[in-house]
Amino acid sequence: MRSYTLIARAKINLYLEILGDRPDGYHELVMVLQAIELGDRLKISAHSGEEILLSCTSPIVPGGADNLAYQAAQLMYREFPDALAQYGGVEIAIEKHVPMAAGLAGGSTDAAATLVGIDLIWDLGLTQPELQTLAAELGSDVPFCIAGGTALATGRGEQINALNSPPKLAVVLAKPRQLQVSTAWAYRTHREQFGHDYPITQQHSGEILSAIALQDSAKIGQLLHNDLERVVIPAHPQIDRLKTAFQEAGVVGTMMSGSGPTVFALCESLEQARDIRQKVRQTLGDSQGDIDFWITHLSSAGIEVIQ
Numbered sequence: 001m002r003s004y005t006l007i008a009r010a011k012i013n014l015y016l017e018i019l020g021d022r023p024d025g026y027h028e029l030v031m032v033l034q035a036i037e038l039g040d041r042l043k044i045s046a047h048s049g050e051e052i053l054l055s056c057t058s059p060i061v062p063g064g065a066d067n068l069a070y071q072a073a074q075l076m077y078r079e080f081p082d083a084l085a086q087y088g089g090v091e092i093a094i095e096k097h098v099p100m101a102a103g104l105a106g107g108s109t110d111a112a113a114t115l116v117g118i119d120l121i122w123d124l125g126l127t128q129p130e131l132q133t134l135a136a137e138l139g140s141d142v143p144f145c146i147a148g149g150t151a152l153a154t155g156r157g158e159q160i161n162a163l164n165s166p167p168k169l170a171v172v173l174a175k176p177r178q179l180q181v182s183t184a185w186a187y188r189t190h191r192e193q194f195g196h197d198y199p200i201t202q203q204h205s206g207e208i209l210s211a212i213a214l215q216d217s218a219k220i221g222q223l224l225h226n227d228l229e230r231v232v233i234p235a236h237p238q239i240d241r242l243k244t245a246f247q248e249a250g251v252v253g254t255m256m257s258g259s260g261p262t263v264f265a266l267c268e269s270l271e272q273a274r275d276i277r278q279k280v281r282q283t284l285g286d287s288q289g290d291i292d293f294w295i296t297h298l299s300s301a302g303i304e305v306i307q
């Protein structure tokens with residue numbers, strides 16, 4: 001039976017600006033999305049039956065139709081019934097490393113890898129734009145996860161324009177272990193609180209785009225921005241404590257990723273990242289045991305087939 005192993009990278013948001021409401025109920029966004037090396041590992045295999053088989057190393061990840069990777073397979077089944085009949089159904093085994101509901105697109109990247117894997121085992125030969133069109137049906141972040149690297153994302157986040165990569169900075173991620181934030185809740189609350197003065201046309205991403213083009217790490221660090229912090233931080237003050245601890249430890253820049261609650265800190269090197277993690281643990285004292293940390297790098301890749 002044919003089988004592929006893929007790395008599904010997570011993302012952070014270097015920039016997230018909410019421009020306004022969209023007729024489809026979503027928000028009009030301008031984002032700079034950045035892939036990181038932290039990723040899940042998926043094995044996608046053909047099997048003789050027609051059902052979708054899904055397993056995951058993490059017991060808290062939803063199984064069945066609640067899982068976005070499962071929905072990705074359902075979409076491929078609907079779109080390519082002849083291939084399903086010819087090659088058989090698919091089995092998806094997820095080795096989970098990216099935390100859930102953390103603002104890192106963990107579910108979206110598994111869905112992206114599932115599309116890429118099924119394209120391969122069914123010999124469909126889809127182009128990246130074709131895969132991204134399918135991906136947009138699954139979620140706003142899924143098209144980005146296919147390509148990875150660095151991108152300007154507009155629309156509801158699904159319209160992707162690749163950017164040159166910024167310097168390959170190291171990253172410390174910190175997430176309060178028990179805390180999960182619903183993306184839908186974050187956007188809904190933002191609309192309730194700030195929808196009256198949505199700017200619609202204004203956007204301020206130009207400066208960070210220049211800093212990325214100029215490979216200016218210090219400027220990138222200063223220009224990180226996330227409008228969703230305005231609603232998520234007041235509800236979860238521990239996010240602000242994390243950011244302050246990172247700032248005091250002397251990072252290049254720190255910000256909440258997506259709808260949170262993960263806070264990322266950009267660092268010049270892996271060595272500095274380890275040092276920063278140590279300092280932040282000390283600053284947080286007793287509460288540090290409740291925080292999970294990861295050290296990783298910015299990545300210029302997206303879904304990668306490794307076997």
Ligand code: C5P
Pocket residue numbers: 025026027028029138139140141155156157183184185187188
């Ligand atoms: O697209 P995705 O399913 O990942 O989005 C999750 C939720 O986040 C949506 O149901 C919507 O409530 C909110 N959202 C939004 N505007 C966007 C993207 C997401 O309001 N551009």
